[in-house]
Amino acid sequence: MINIVPLSSAEGRSIATAIRNRFADETDASCREAVTSILARVRREGDAAVLEFSRQFDSPSMALENLRVASDEFAQAENEVDDAFRQTLRFAAERIRRFHEREMEDSWFLTRDDGTVTGRLVRPVDSAGLYVPGGKEGSTPLVSSVLMNGIPAQIAGVGRRVMVTPPGRDGRVSPALLIAAREIGIDEIYKMGSAWAIGALAYGTATIPRVDVIVGPGNQYVAEAKRQVMGRVRIDMLAGPSEVLIVADATAEAAFVAADMLAQAEHDPQALAMVITTSEQLAKEIVAELDRQLPLLPRADIARTALAERGLILVADSLEAAVELANEIAIEHLELQVAEPWQWLPKIRHAGAIFLGSWTPEAAGDYVAGPNHVLPTMGTARIASALGVETFLKKSSIISYSRQSLEGDAAHIQRLAGLEGLTAHGNSVAIRLGRR
Numbered sequence: 001m002i003n004i005v006p007l008s009s010a011e012g013r014s015i016a017t018a019i020r021n022r023f024a025d026e027t028d029a030s031c032r033e034a035v036t037s038i039l040a041r042v043r044r045e046g047d048a049a050v051l052e053f054s055r056q057f058d059s060p061s062m063a064l065e066n067l068r069v070a071s072d073e074f075a076q077a078e079n080e081v082d083d084a085f086r087q088t089l090r091f092a093a094e095r096i097r098r099f100h101e102r103e104m105e106d107s108w109f110l111t112r113d114d115g116t117v118t119g120r121l122v123r124p125v126d127s128a129g130l131y132v133p134g135g136k137e138g139s140t141p142l143v144s145s146v147l148m149n150g151i152p153a154q155i156a157g158v159g160r161r162v163m164v165t166p167p168g169r170d171g172r173v174s175p176a177l178l179i180a181a182r183e184i185g186i187d188e189i190y191k192m193g194s195a196w197a198i199g200a201l202a203y204g205t206a207t208i209p210r211v212d213v214i215v216g217p218g219n220q221y222v223a224e225a226k227r228q229v230m231g232r233v234r235i236d237m238l239a240g241p242s243e244v245l246i247v248a249d250a251t252a253e254a255a256f257v258a259a260d261m262l263a264q265a266e267h268d269p270q271a272l273a274m275v276i277t278t279s280e281q282l283a284k285e286i287v288a289e290l291d292r293q294l295p296l297l298p299r300a301d302i303a304r305t306a307l308a309e310r311g312l313i314l315v316a317d318s319l320e321a322a323v324e325l326a327n328e329i330a331i332e333h334l335e336l337q338v339a340e341p342w343q344w345l346p347k348i349r350h351a352g353a354i355f356l357g358s359w360t361p362e363a364a365g366d367y368v369a370g371p372n373h374v375l376p377t378m379g380t381a382r383i384a385s386a387l388g389v390e391t392f393l394k395k396s397s398i399i400s401y402s403r404q405s406l407e408g409d410a411a412h413i414q415r416l417a418g419l420e421g422l423t424a425h426g427n428s429v430a431i432r433l434g435r436r
Contacts, residue, residue: 004284005313005314007321016329020329023378039199046203047206047207049199050196053196054193067192077179081176092368096372099371103155107120114402120395125213127211127213128392129214130163130216133145145217145374146181160209162186173189198225210233239376240377243331244272245275245331247276256358257275258289258293260363263363266306269305272306278318323344330381334355341356352375352377353365353373374386
């Protein structure tokens, strides 16, 4: 099911190179062309295109007047969730909120002795669109995605937060998703998914006003649509399949490592679950644990495919070599299941999220730890960060000169303008100071 490969072998070096270079430069051509066509129709036809695609792929009876979730649907959802769910929802929301409140940025100013004031004005965007996958026609609602995307936008002060999610065949949205949205103050929800939902958020329709930022996970059509509208709107990131890398030494529990690999593998057949260990014995025990735990999973077929096609255990000569490769891979989720994980933390340069110690499963970060679970994938942790409050903020520079301060800077401004051949730039200073 899964190979154990020495990192120092020719095969190990080849595999490590392939993983370092896993960024998907090109989307599948058929997906790219299909998304281009969908977006063009949504931009041109608006609601009519959204309805046609929704009826074709999601709910055959969808009507324009039912596209937005109505108040009676929220009321019905209130009666369909139990108190235990509400308790967990509020627990998770509070943890996420408490973490992200620390990220909020303030405007600031610098004043020079000559009276010049410079600074930065921090303001939220006006609107944000949150894409939430429906999950098996609502049977596996991604409640955590509502919280992880919606709470940072709320803290940033975004005035209009819109959620879109594909409906089931009956035209309904999971009550769990509706209650999660209401818990964090979102009541503008549209029943639409895939590329046409991204198009509606980016371009706007008669029914759905456009937004400034689009965030949230989705399939390859959602990811490609976000790529194609990027620039017209801000997007959170170009995300690929979910991934985990577990660095483990001989002290790690094979059962824990295998369980965390399977937790990642059950996401998607393309999920990447890999281990770099310094112990060949542990590697063998992990394989045995995978064989034992996998058949017990309801999503065993998905996890089995992911492990067979992308699962991997590399055996490194040292933890130094394992950690250095981890930095080069720049994984979405990095677990350090080693004897002294905090000792190795300063050596980690690139990872979306870092999980320290054997008692810290990646699942804790997915749901209730507090940090955001929307993370850079495909090696982009080298250059990108987790979704946060700053995703929904923009910054404006502030500059205020007095006559005295302009006189002090005039020669420098004019000299640089002259070097660049921009005479009018220099003259805009000179004319103020009576030096035409």
